[in-house]
Amino acid sequence: MTSILDKSAPPLVALTDISKSYGNVRALRDVSLEVHAGEITCVLGDNGAGKSTLIKIIAGLHPHDSGRYAVAGEQVRHASPRDALDRGIATVYQDLAVVPLMPVWRNFFLGSEPTRGRGPLRRLDVGEMRRTTHAALLRMGIDLRDVDQPIGTLSGGERQCVAIARAVHFGARVLVLDEPTAALGVKQSGMVLKYVAAARDAGLGVVLITHNPHHAYLVGDRFVLLKRGTMSGSHLKRDITLDELTREMAGGSELDELTHELSRTPAADGPAAGDPPAAGAEAATDPETRA
Amino acid sequence: MTGLVLSADERLAPRSMVRRLLGRPELGAVVGAAAVFVFFSFAADSFLQWSSFGTVLYASSTIGIMAVPVALLMIGGEFDLSAGVMVTSSALASSMFSFQMTANVWVGIGVSLLVTLAFGAFNGIMLVRTKLPSFIITLGTFLMLTGLNLGLTKLISGTVATKSIGDMEGFPAAQDVFASHWTIGSVDLQVTILWWLGLVAVATWVLLRTRAGNWIFAAGGNADAARAVGVPVARTKVGLYMAVAFCAWISGQHLLFSFDVVQSGEGVGNEFLYIIAAVIGGCLMTGGYGSAIGSAVGAFIFGMTNKGIVYAQWNPDWFKFFLGAMLLLATLLNAWVRRRAEATA
Numbered sequence: 267m268t269s270i271l272d273k274s275a276p277p278l279v280a281l282t283d284i285s286k287s288y289g290n291v292r293a294l295r296d297v298s299l300e301v302h303a304g305e306i307t308c309v310l311g312d313n314g315a316g317k318s319t320l321i322k323i324i325a326g327l328h329p330h331d332s333g334r335y336a337v338a339g340e341q342v343r344h345a346s347p348r349d350a351l352d353r354g355i356a357t358v359y360q361d362l363a364v365v366p367l368m369p370v371w372r373n374f375f376l377g378s379e380p381t382r383g384r385g386p387l388r389r390l391d392v393g394e395m396r397r398t399t400h401a402a403l404l405r406m407g408i409d410l411r412d413v414d415q416p417i418g419t420l421s422g423g424e425r426q427c428v429a430i431a432r433a434v435h436f437g438a439r440v441l442v443l444d445e446p447t448a449a450l451g452v453k454q455s456g457m458v459l460k461y462v463a464a465a466r467d468a469g470l471g472v473v474l475i476t477h478n479p480h481h482a483y484l485v486g487d488r489f490v491l492l493k494r495g496t497m498s499g500s501h502l503k504r505d506i507t508l509d510e511l512t513r514e515m516a517g518g519s520e521l522d523e524l525t526h527e528l529s530r531t532p533a534a535d536g537p538a539a540g541d542p543p544a545a546g547a548e549a550a551t552d553p554e555t556r557a
Numbered sequence: 558m559t560g561l562v563l564s565a566d567e568r569l570a571p572r573s574m575v576r577r578l579l580g581r582p583e584l585g586a587v588v589g590a591a592a593v594f595v596f597f598s599f600a601a602d603s604f605l606q607w608s609s610f611g612t613v614l615y616a617s618s619t620i621g622i623m624a625v626p627v628a629l630l631m632i633g634g635e636f637d638l639s640a641g642v643m644v645t646s647s648a649l650a651s652s653m654f655s656f657q658m659t660a661n662v663w664v665g666i667g668v669s670l671l672v673t674l675a676f677g678a679f680n681g682i683m684l685v686r687t688k689l690p691s692f693i694i695t696l697g698t699f700l701m702l703t704g705l706n707l708g709l710t711k712l713i714s715g716t717v718a719t720k721s722i723g724d725m726e727g728f729p730a731a732q733d734v735f736a737s738h739w740t741i742g743s744v745d746l747q748v749t750i751l752w753w754l755g756l757v758a759v760a761t762w763v764l765l766r767t768r769a770g771n772w773i774f775a776a777g778g779n780a781d782a783a784r785a786v787g788v789p790v791a792r793t794k795v796g797l798y799m800a801v802a803f804c805a806w807i808s809g810q811h812l813l814f815s816f817d818v819v820q821s822g823e824g825v826g827n828e829f830l831y832i833i834a835a836v837i838g839g840c841l842m843t844g845g846y847g848s849a850i851g852s853a854v855g856a857f858i859f860g861m862t863n864k865g866i867v868y869a870q871w872n873p874d875w876f877k878f879f880l881g882a883m884l885l886l887a888t889l890l891n892a893w894v895r896r897r898a899e900a901t902a
Contacts, residue, residue, distance in 0.1 A: 375771075
């Protein structure tokens with residue numbers, strides 16, 4: 267898609283042979299990925315593949331044990347999420363994105379609250395916070411009736427979108443999304459993917475972590491596949507089809523076997539025509555029309 | 558439920574005012590306070606006299622001063638079981654240091670502030686370092702301080718109470734600050750009421766209008782989410798424990814300068830009164846929700862019940878029963894109110 271910048275500028279985030287162990291458990295081994303401005307890098311993997319470990323390293327929650335982590339060409343080692351944030355890397359967690367009992371506007375500015383006044387009179391700029399929240403959400407296409415409602419009263423998709431809008435508003439250059447569509451229905455997943463694409467079009471580099479190849483292929487430019495803590499594949503979109511991606515993620519021959527076991531009559535047009543069990547109804551959207 | 562709607566924005570207008578009122582954490586406490594007030598107005602003839610009002614306010618303020626930081630701490634998601642005995646520790650430290658080391662009570666007051674803040678910092682740092690539940694850590698501090706109060710006092714003074722410091726330099730001035738009272742008409746008002754209202758005002762300002770307040774709500778509401786967006790959760794929690802210690806210092810100095818001597822066994826059990834006031838005032842046990850004003854209303858309910866039973870000439874043994882019933886009722890009411898407030902349309 268819009269990967270003109272690749273040649274000149276270094277990638278916004280480049281991980282090279284990153285490894286991480288928790289005690290004697292090797293959670294991640296020699297994983298590499300690149301994130302470019304205006305592109306979406308998808309990290310695919312089943313449960314326990316090391317996706318969460320990878321995201322925690324990128325987000326600065328855990329330091330990596332070995333390998334190189336470079337932000338815009340400069341090698342870094344994040345001591346806290348604040349460090350990563352200061353370098354423009356904002357992470358939106360599936361469950362941890364918001365504080366449910368706090369109003370939407372307080373959540374929106376949490377950790378980066380604007381203030382006015384000096385000394386003991388230094389206070390939150392509440393009016394500005396409310397207005398900005400409403401405007402920033404409106405720009406992303408979310409029209410909230412009341413920014414004072416606790417954010418816990420929003421739907422899962424809306425909460426993800428608020429978190430994405432927040433990252434965009436605070437000038438994030440890299441947006442890391444942890445399974446943003448995992449707990450959502452078809453319609454809400456579509457809404458979230460739309461905002462992910464909107465963030466990409468705004469020039470951000472996006473890391474999309476998911477176990478759903480259909481969602482990934484809809485918006486992704488690069489695909490990194492994780493399996494049991496190691497990288498089992500890394501592809502550009504032009505080099506791979508949805509079927510290949512799905513097959514590779516589900517483990518190639520294992521999937522063939524499963525297809526064979528599950529099919530009543532042998533499929534006439536290729537091995538992947540019968541939907542793998544993980545695929546949802548979202549598969550109906552034809553990826554070819556977007557390519 | 559909606560009825561006639563004449564407003565422009567059909568999604569916002571209905572129930573907005575009611576919803577907003579129901580959404581206030583203090584609502585349950587205010588309703589409860591009104592009920593208790595009406596109840597004792599009928600049950601005790603002398604309850605409605607102005608002089609009684611001063612007494613009730615004084616009783617409320619002694620609990621209220623500590624209920625404010627304890628409420629903030631609960632909003633921040635933690636408990637402090639050592640808050641009750643810490644008041645006594647603070648008074649003892651002030652009294653004994655002044656008596657043993659100097660001739661001026663202000664030195665003792667200053668040393669006591671440092672010592673008490675150190676206790677608070679210890680609670681907070683232990684919490685964020687060990688990641689143990691605050692219940693365990695402050696239970697440990699509670700027991701250690703209880704023992705320390707008795708043991709050190711006996712060791713230094715030879716008895717379970719401190720020596721009188723009433724004749725020392727600076728005593729009258731310190732008494733003015735921490736334990737004076739004045740009379741308006743027939744109402745005798747203690748200076749603790751001013752401390753209490755001042756603390757409620759400052760705490761409300763901090764909670765609702767500063768970054769620190771936002772962080773307190775977030776630390777209690779979802780600490781991981783807060784940390785992920787860069788909120789210094791550990792620093793916020795240590796700060797909250799030190800705020801409890803600061804208010805324990807104020808209460809401790811009041812104790813010392815109103816009675817001149819301090820009984821080393823005092824304060825045990827008071828930590829529950831502070832927590833009860835905060836919970837009746839709408840603080841959520843699990844954190845992330847509540848208000849400082851609510852804790853003040855909770856303390857006021859405490860003061861009315863405590864003195865109302867005396868004015869009604871009942872056996873004061875019933876006070877704890879009342880308090881327990883009130884706690885249950887308030888918690889139920891709060892839970893119900895919050896469900897109403899959060900229910901999506």
